[in-house]
Every structure is written in structure tokens, then in C-alpha cells.
Amino acid sequence: MKKSNYIILIILMTLFYNCSDNNNSQNTNTNIFTLIANDTINIPIDSTFEYSVPMCLNEIDNKIYLGGIIPHTHTYVLFDYEQRQISKKINFNSTGPNGVGTPKYIKVINWDSIFVFRYQTTDIFLADSAGKIKTKWKINKFNENIMTTTGSYYFPVYFRKNKLYAHAITPDYAFTDEFWTRTNELVFNIKTNKVTNKAGFFCETLKKGINYGGYSMNPYRIITNSSEIVYSFSVDNKLYIYNDSILLETVECRSKHVKEDAPKPSKKLTGYNYDDDAAYEVQRASYHFLYYDKFRDLIYRVVFHASDLYDKHGNKVKVYDKPFSIQIINNKYELIGEVDFPGNTYFIKNIIPVPEGVLISTSNEKNPNLQEDRLQFILFKVTENED
Numbered sequence: 001m002k003k004s005n006y007i008i009l010i011i012l013m014t015l016f017y018n019c020s021d022n023n024n025s026q027n028t029n030t031n032i033f034t035l036i037a038n039d040t041i042n043i044p045i046d047s048t049f050e051y052s053v054p055m056c057l058n059e060i061d062n063k064i065y066l067g068g069i070i071p072h073t074h075t076y077v078l079f080d081y082e083q084r085q086i087s088k089k090i091n092f093n094s095t096g097p098n099g100v101g102t103p104k105y106i107k108v109i110n111w112d113s114i115f116v117f118r119y120q121t122t123d124i125f126l127a128d129s130a131g132k133i134k135t136k137w138k139i140n141k142f143n144e145n146i147m148t149t150t151g152s153y154y155f156p157v158y159f160r161k162n163k164l165y166a167h168a169i170t171p172d173y174a175f176t177d178e179f180w181t182r183t184n185e186l187v188f189n190i191k192t193n194k195v196t197n198k199a200g201f202f203c204e205t206l207k208k209g210i211n212y213g214g215y216s217m218n219p220y221r222i223i224t225n226s227s228e229i230v231y232s233f234s235v236d237n238k239l240y241i242y243n244d245s246i247l248l249e250t251v252e253c254r255s256k257h258v259k260e261d262a263p264k265p266s267k268k269l270t271g272y273n274y275d276d277d278a279a280y281e282v283q284r285a286s287y288h289f290l291y292y293d294k295f296r297d298l299i300y301r302v303v304f305h306a307s308d309l310y311d312k313h314g315n316k317v318k319v320y321d322k323p324f325s326i327q328i329i330n331n332k333y334e335l336i337g338e339v340d341f342p343g344n345t346y347f348i349k350n351i352i353p354v355p356e357g358v359l360i361s362t363s364n365e366k367n368p369n370l371q372e373d374r375l376q377f378i379l380f381k382v383t384e385n386e387d
Contacts, residue, residue, distance in 0.1 A: 033328050033337035035380040038357060043084050043375040049077055051363040051372055054153040054349045058108040064354055066375070069103055076106045076114075079375070081354065092116060092131045100125050100133065105151035105166075109159055117150045117157065117166065124149070124164065124188070139168075139188060143195045149186050153349045154289055158223040164188045165223055168198060180207040183245075184219050185229065199242040205235045222292035222299060224331065232301060234286045239299075239333055251333040255303040257325060258285040281319045282307050293353035296382060299329040300358065302348055303338070320348060321366055328382065337385065350377070357381045 043066070045051065053068040064081040074094050080087035092100045104119040116125040122139040139149050148169050151157035158165040168186030183198035200219060220232045229242040237258060241249040281304075289302040305323040310316055321344050328337035341360075350361035359377040363370060370376070 031337055031385055033382060034385045035326065035328070035337075035339045035358060036383050037378050038381045039379040041084070041359060041375075041377040041379055042371075043079050043081075043377075044086075045374055046086065048073075048075075049086075051370075051375055052347060052349075052365070055352060055361075055375075056107070056156065057352050057354065060108060060110055065108075066352065067106065067108060069106060074100065074103060076103070076108075078108070088129065090114065090127075090129055090131050092127065098131070098133045100127075105157055107151065107157045107159060107164075115157065115159070115164065119150070120148055122146055122149050124166075126190070135190075137188070137190070137193065139186065139195065142188075142193060143186075146186060146195070149188075154218055154220050155184075156222070160223065160227050162189055162191045163196060164190060165229070184231075185221070185242075187244075197244045199229050199245045200231050200240070201247075203231075203233045203236055203238070203240065206233065220288065220290040220301075222290045224292065224299075225294055225297055226331075230290065230292075230299060230333075232287055232290050234288060237287060239329070241333065249333070253301070253327065253329060253333070253335050255285070255287070255325065255327060255338060257303055257305045258287065278319055279309055282309055282317050282322065289348065289351070291351045291353065293358065293382075295353055295355050297331045298353075298382065299327075299333075300351060300353075301327040301329065302351070303327060307343070317343075321364065324348060326351075350375075352377075354379075 048070050049068070050071055053071065055066045055068045058065040058067050058078065065087060066079040066081055067076055069076055074092040076090045077086060078088045078090070079085065092103060094101060100116050100118055101121065102119040103116050105117040107115040109115070111129040114127045114129065116127055118125070124137045124139065125133050126135040127133050140146050146168050149166050151166050155167040164187070166186050166188070167184060169184070180202050183200055185198050185200040187196045187198065189196045200221060202219070206217060222230050224230065228248070231240040231242065237252060237254045239251045239253050240247060241251065283306060285306040286304050287301060288304055291300040293300065303325045304319065305325065307317050307322045323341065323343040325338050325340045327335055328339070330336050344366040345362060345364055347361040347363045350359070350363070352359040356379060358380045360380060362376045362378055
């Protein structure tokens, strides 16, 4: 073969390889950005609210509100972020024509459009700020395969172009082949009353049917400003990028703290045994919550670090009290930073991006500076790393 022809062949093979591998790309693992503590935020609460309630960010009339459900009630509390105080309590009836049962998740679009998701049902209500129900949908009328739809802090509800993006599950958590091929996403168009698509299959590691325990099976996901759906799982480092039901890209996003992508399950696990499951999760490093920063078009992912099962005082370590780090990922799905945080200090279910930066709650029951009569946050700035 002539040298010139050989060179052309090498170029063509390289181009083919690059094109064929675009569904499993490797990001740039750098440390360009970091999080710097900039301010302390305290918001007083009354005796009806708990400092450990997971919060959601709400933008209403160009103002920022933090919202959370008072536990064991039908009341949603909105805190005025600028004024640092309770702004409004929305009370929903439990029964009757306006009854919503027990709210599982609440998504506020504006004062006249508040979506309420009923616990362990397929019911979605549209209410106003007085708690009056304007519209009700029963999702399984439109899709008989959907048994339960809801939202949570690990799978928040998004609203884009008249579509609600929520969590769709079935009550039979049996590890069958059929279960692992089901989708997690429910996208409901409130104008056409149709389930428009379901995106987000389980990753291949979980599809093998190996029991990794209850903490590991939940998918985490966010939706970007461009409506791309990003999934993450505890058992591997990858991000799964969807457009509707189409998997666009699988991106490597490795943490320096996780040495194995698919760790071996604990031999003690026999399903949902809480103690064995918790012990297994404490002792390994793993990927968890995703948070989306729409103000800067960034993704933050929480990475739990491996820990001993007992601390130096002989007390059992809890999963959410372990040291952790936060990965900073840009809109090209490149890892541009990872910042370490100590254990027993932060309440990581409340990581809330705001226009000034990122709020991270310090309302952890083991934090020696905990004040139970207020919500406590540190405001972190997202800045370029000077090192």
C-alpha cells in the first residue's frame, strides 16, 4: 500500500471511530471552578415548621421564594428569600370537592397556578394561592400503565411549555426483568391531556438485576434550560442525556472519591432491609443528588464519600451525615470542578441555587451550631479556581 493511501486510511478510521463513539463520550475532568462561602443566611421559622424539611425554589412575580410542606399537614409554606421571613401559608383541604388528600409534592408556577401531587396516587391538582382546586387530572385515565406519579427532592417536578415532568412508578418494587425496562419519567401535557413521552430508562448496571439495595435504585435527574433531561444513578459515574425519549449521549463524569463504578452488592442484602442497606451505603462512595442551577446553566451532583460504619465515639454513621463533595458540571456536560465538604455539618437535601450563588443548608441535627428555630444556609459563590 502506498504511504499516501495508508495515511488516508488512518484518517478515515479515526473519523469513523470518533463518530461511532459519540454516545459514550469522556468529559474533561478539570478543576476550573469551585464554591467559596460568601454569606450566612438565617430564616426564622415558627413551631409548625421543621428545619429539616426539603425545600423547593419558587420564582413568583420576579421574586424568589423557598417553599416546603409542613410535615403531616396539608399546608405549603413560602418563605420570602429577600425578606428572610415566612411570606405565605397555603392551606389545602384534605377531603371534599376541594380535597387533595395528602400532598406529596407542590410545584408553584405563579399565584394562580399551583400544581399539587397527591401521595401514592396518579392525581394531579391545579390550585390557586387560596388552596382552591381549579382542575384535576387522573393520569392513569390517559395511560393505564402508570400506577403512581409524584415528585421528590431527588426527582423534582419541572414545568416546561405546558408540560409537567414528574416521576412515574409502579407499587410493585420487585426486581424483575420487566421492572428494570420500565421508564421513570412521566411527561404530561396539561393542554392536550396526553402523556406525551416517558424518558429515562434504568442504567445497564441495574438492568442486570443485581440487588444493590434501596438507596441505589433511585434515579436522580434534572431538566436543563434547553429541556434536555439528565439522569444519574448511584452505581455508576455516567450522566445520561435525553431529548424526550431519545438517549442523546452518555457522558463519563468520574469523581476522584469513587474508585469503582459498579461496586459489589453487600452479601447481607436481601431486599429492603433498612439496617443492612444503610450499613452497605455508609461504607462505600457513591453518586447521589442532582441539582440544576438555571441562573448559571450548571449542574451540581453530590458524591458521598466512603466512611467507617462507626465514628470515633462508637456511634453508627448515617448515610446523609457522611463527608461528601459537590461536582460542578457545565452545559457541555464537562466536569469543571469538585469541592469537598465535611460530614455532620450540612443538610444536603437542601442545596438550592439562587441568583447570587448556591444555598447549602447547615440545618443538620449533628451540627453543633444548629438552631432549630430557623432555616440555616451558607451562600456559596461559584467562582474560578485560583490554584
